């Protein structure tokens with residue numbers, strides 16, 4: 001029984017870091033961005049969904065603006081000498097994503113489906129790049 005408990009604790013200790021970033025304040029904002037952007041993507045060219053899409057994009061924007069004020073969990077692993085640059089780069093990348101989100105909003109507001117699709121692709125690309133640089137492996 002003692003060994004069983006020891007094993008359970010050991011496994012929990014090893015497994016914890018894998019899930020640790022899920023509940024970070026930034027992770028929560030990212031989840032909001034994800035939900036909003038995904039539902040916009042499903043109805044991106046549907047004029048009947050324009051107002052709903054715009055409302056979702058406002059949610060995504062608010063969450064990304066909050067994300068700008070937060071630090072990636074990975075920042076803790078960055079050496080002190082590199083931290084300032086790491087955080088500045090993170091903010092710049094998030095600002096870029098916010099700009100792309102604005103392009104997406106404008107395209108949808110103007111009913112320009114092609115431009116909206118392009119902005120959505122750009123957003124997906126910035127997400128991938130942002131995660132590669134600033135998100136811990138999971």
Ligand code: HEM
Pocket residue numbers: 021022023024025026027028030031033034037071072073074090091093094097123124126127130131134135136
């Ligand atoms: C449309 C754009 C984006 C979407 C949909 C998105 C989505 C997500 C999702 C679903 C997670 C996992 C959250 C969880 O673990 O519960 C996440 C985490 C994360 N994302 Fe994004 N993301 C986007 C853009 C970005 C950008 C541009 C950056 C960096 C500049 C970024 C940095 C991060 C980081 C650092 C985490 C890990 C959380 C932490 O370190 O605390 N994301 N994102």
